[in-house]
Amino acid sequence: MGIANSLGRDAITTRLDAAIGWARKYSLFQYPFATACCSMEYMAVACSHYDIDRFGAGLPRWSPRQADLLMVVGTISHKLAPVLCQVYEQMCDPKWVLSFGVCATSGGFYDNYGTVQGIDSIIPVDIYVAGCPPRPEAVLDGLIKLQKKIQGERQEY
Amino acid sequence: MSLLQELSQEFGQAVLSTHARLGEETVVLQRKRLLDLIRYLKNKRGFDFLMDLTVVDRLEEVPRFQVVYHLYARETNRRLRIKVQVAAKDAHLPTLTGEYRIADWLEREAWDMYGVVFDGHPDLRRILMYEGFEGYPLRKDYPKERRQPRVGPGSTEKTAFDKTPSIADVLVLDDPDTSQAAVSSGTGIKEEIMYLNLGPSHPAMHGVVRISVALKGETVIASDVEIGYMHRCFEKEAETHSYTGVIPYTDRLNYVSPLINNVGYAMAVEKLFEVETPERCQYVRVIMSEISRITDHLTCVGAFAMELGAFTIFLYLMKSREYLYDLIEDVTGARLTTSYTRIGGLKGDLSPDFKEKCREAFRKVREDIQECDNLLSRNRIFFDRMRGVGVITPEDAISCGFTGPCLRAAGVAYDVRKAEPYLVYDRFDFEVPLGTDGDCYDRYQVRMMEMEQSMRIVEQALRNLPGGPICLDDKRMTLPPKELVYTTIEALMNHFKLIMDGHGIRPPAGEAYMPVEGGNGELGFYVVSDGTGIPARVRVRAPCFALVAGLSHLIRGRMLADVVPIFGSINMIAGELDR
Structure with missing residues (x-):
């Protein structure tokens, strides 16, 4: 407390990890890997009614190189799986993955030869949002949970 | 004769x-x-x-x-x-x-x-599955769960990613000489054929289509469209579910207008039973189908306007779509995946204040469409990028199997609602908007005008909405009311018979093809019954499939930048394209 007192009221003290986490959680640049029905709800979340921009994740980037949040929006088939892996690998660290809807999470009610039973069998996932498709509110809730997770992480820099 | x-x-x-x-x-x-x-x-x-x-x-x-x-x-x-x-x-x-x-x-x-x-087929290769996939998945002896992954657990070297053929191997150039390394043009500058890959992970390809093009300068001289990235095996799933169990899967075919799919499928099964639903049910089905058609066209116009840089339009039309989603949610309980129809009826009736809510929603939608029309239709940039781009002649459109707005934009007046009126469509006064040139701009205009016609149909239907039941009183398909199930043994048995495995809804053996006018054109369900509780075959005639099949024809000879508006204007919906 000694340093804080000597700095007076114009400065605050915090841990570096917490400060970086705070910056990172409010400047998420998403890459929407949108494939299926869920992308309709992704559009709803992104547009004015639900407006994901209020939570600091407003700008979708259409290149994985510029994104740090991979949103996997919809069913991933075995034909598409290698593409998803490649996109994930192209993203720079630190990066997070949000599994948008049950198809991405577990395959949903598509249990068959064509569908990957959950993207976590091919890439790591940070947060799962349930629903088929999830309501926009559920996605925002998922995003806030992810932000809490980012804030609490040990930051690499 | x-x-x-x-x-x-x-x-x-x-x-x-x-x-x-x-x-x-x-x-x-x-x-x-x-x-x-x-x-x-x-x-x-x-x-x-x-x-x-x-x-x-x-x-x-x-x-x-x-x-x-x-x-x-x-x-x-x-x-x-x-x-x-x-x-x-x-x-x-x-x-x-x-x-x-x-x-x-x-x-x-x-x-x-x-x-x-x-x-004699010129190019018989995999279309929905991938190179390296073994067997034919829709055959009855191919187990539904036999997976052949390309990455991750269980993947084999045979199905590995690098086995995908290169663009140059797939594309067939008209003139083999041009595929040589360099072509000298009049200016003495050497022009090379450049191969370019768009998608599947590309914002304008909506995540699931891959277009490989061969370019000479900026002109597309050959292209190949690869689909199947969203193949979720609808037809295989349908062969393992009860007739009612298939309904949720139909939502997810064309997820931009799910209610039309619900209606089409239910009507195909009703056709097998040779029954007709009550009048009120038919009216409600028309109302919900037309609202769905508006959401479809709003999404399509919004998305391709955005791809041409008109982001404002996208925001306005998505706002409009929310009003309609609220209406749909009010009635079906879900915004998108509605599962609203049942064989022989509907899940529930319209909400009590539906008429007022609908009037209010349509007022706002009309405002937004007008706004969009003001901003877009005579917009120099938009007009120049759409007019005369992606032209298709009526003959080619028919040969390519085009239906719906894309066919009507080419001037062919084919609309299932007029040609073979199903439900109560013959009772409404509406027009079928037609284009003249068959280009992107006409496809845009046809969709804009169709939205107004759909609203007219809904308004007429709401004015003349008859009373009465919404479900057929038929023990073979309609569940008895819950009050009776809990109090009488007959209703309980009836319920049991319709729900339990090995019983369920059993249409008489036979086959039926039921076409309805989907958001993208003729949406046909071909259902084959063998008399058991599980369909022997459910086939979807997806309008999108034909449209995307014709894409190569549309982009050939155009500039690379035209690929985006052309692809946007045919409104590819992966769910029904790949099924």
Whole structure:
């Protein structure tokens, strides 16, 4: 407390990890890997009614190189799986993955030869949002949970 | 003389049998005369559309496969089904690619899914599945859960990513000489053929289509469209679920207008039962279908305007769509995946204050559409990028199997709601907007005008909405009311019979093809019943499939930058494209 007192009221003290986490959680640049029905709800979340921009994740980037949040929006088939892996690998660290809807999470009610039973069998996932498709509110809730997770992480820099 | 009699006479012994059931005419034919019959029907009897081509696998029977062709004649407004039976060991048929352009992709799919070979097909390769995939997944003896992953657990070297053929191997250039390393143009600058890959992970490809193009300068000289990235095996799933269990899967075919899919599927099964739903149910189905059509067109126009840089339009139209989603949610309980219809009726009635809410929502939607029209229709940038781009002639559009707004933009007045009015569409006064040039701008205009017509239909339907039940009173398909199930043994047994495995809804053995006007065109459900509680085959004639199959034709000779508006204007919906 000694340093804080000597700095007076114009400065605050915090841990570096917490400060970086705070910056990172409010400047998420998403890459929407949108494939299926869920992308309709992704559009709803992104547009004015639900407006994901209020939570600091407003700008979708259409290149994985510029994104740090991979949103996997919809069913991933075995034909598409290698593409998803490649996109994930192209993203720079630190990066997070949000599994948008049950198809991405577990395959949903598509249990068959064509569908990957959950993207976590091919890439790591940070947060799962349930629903088929999830309501926009559920996605925002998922995003806030992810932000809490980012804030609490040990930051690499 | 009826068409069936005429064909029997004309083709004699080759016609094995003919029948007309449920108002559908069928010819069962020997393989060797197939091409003759198709040519006869096309050239002499005006069957200009090959609506669908599919296979039915009858594992226990000999011959095993039935290849089913659905033809449609626009002038005389008739349909004909042709069936050819082939054995598993000798599953060969002549190709129809010379007669109908759409046959190219339909035959590739039949080969991919069933292993039926079409002799003379120029490019018979996998379409929905990938290189390295073994077996034919829709065959009855292919287990539903047998996966062949390309990455992750269980993947083998055979299905590895790098086995995907390179663009240069796939593309066929008209003039083989141009594929040589360099071409010298008049200026002395060497022009090379450049291969470019768009997608599947590309914002304008909506995540699931890959277009490979060969460019000379900026001009597309050849292209290949790869689909199947969203193949979720709808048709295989349908063969393992009860008739009611299939309904949620139909939502997710064209997820931009799910209610139309619900209605189409339910009507196909009702056709097998030869029943008609109560009048109120039919009105409500019309209302919900038309609201769905508006959401479809709003999404389509919004998305392709955004891809051309008009982001404001996207925001406005998505806002509008929310008003309609609120309406849909009010009635069905879900915004998007509605599962609203039941065989023989509906899940529930309209909400009590639906009329007022609908009036208010339409007022706001009309405002937004007007705003969009003001901003877009005479916008120099938008107009110049749309007008004269992606032109298709009526003849080509028909040969490519185009239906819906894309066909009508080319000036062909075919709308299932007018041609073969189903439900109560014949009671409403509405127009079918037509284009003249068949370009992107016309496709945009047709969609804008159709939204107004859909709102007119809904308003008329709400004005004349009759009372009465919304479900058919039929023990074979309608669940008894819960109050009765809990108090009487008859209703309890009835409930049990409809719900339990091995019982359920059992349409009489037979087959039915039910076309409805989907957001993108003719959406047909071909349902085959063997009398059990599980469908023997559910086939979807997805309008999108034909549109995307014609994409290569549309972009050839255009500039690279035109690919985006052309692709946007055909409104590809992956769910129904790949099923």
